[in-house]
Amino acid sequence: MTELILALDVLTREEAVYIADKTAPYLDAIKIGYPLVLGAGMKIVHEIAGLGLPLIADFKVADIPNTNKLITEHAFQAGFSAIIAQGFTGSDSVEACVETAHDYGGSCYVVSEMSHPGALEFLSGENAARIAKMAVECGADGIIAPATRPERVKALREIIGSKKILSPGVGAQGGDAKEIAPLIDGMIVGRSIYNAEDPAKAAEEYSFIRR
Ligand code: C5P
Secondary structure, X not given: OOEEEEEOOOOOHHHHHHHHHHHHHHOOEEEEEHHHHHHHXXXXXXXXXXXXXXXEEEEEEOOOHHHHHHHHHHHHHHOOOEEEEEOOOOHHHHHHHHHXXXXXXXXXXXXXXXXXXXXXXXXXXXXXXXXXHHHHHOOOOEEEOOOOOHHHHHHXXXXXXXXXXXXXXXXXXXXXXXXXXXHOOXXXXXXXXXXXXXXXXXXXXXXXXXX
């Protein structure tokens, strides 16, 4: 079954704890990125980890190998169980994240193609395919691919085989949950859940769609 991953991009500890607590029964994992850790500090990771769900660090790590390693170590020490790295930096930088994640018993996902319109300017088509291939060669656990472009997800699946595809872009960015769910391993949903009048109900509805 396709997993449901909440993108918890709220800005305060209070909102994060409230939303995570209400939606947790319907989720398989929570993705935390810069909006929340810059707003509430890294200690929020430890607090949300208390819910018992896997936490994915969406830091889109994109630096030289040594800096990537240091960032990834911080993430796993804080309580994350997976990290997202950019692929355009090249195989040595990606390998640093993958190896460090695996040293901690965690996972690393590589952004192959992003979900917003501007992503088409640089990170699509042949370049995205090359990144996906490189991610597999580096031993990454999967890739990030856009729910807004199912035909691209299908093309990237041909390249990565049984590695996982986590896909953001459903709901607020226009991606169709029903269409994308059968093509991917994890559906990442942010605003359509945490901005909903009833976040728990919204999460429950998405949890039915992905079956
Ligand atoms: O609110 P929404 O559902 O659009 O949230 C999507 C989440 O996925 C955000 O945290 C965004 O940063 C992230 N993301 C994305 N596209 C990518 C990679 C990550 O939208 N290619």
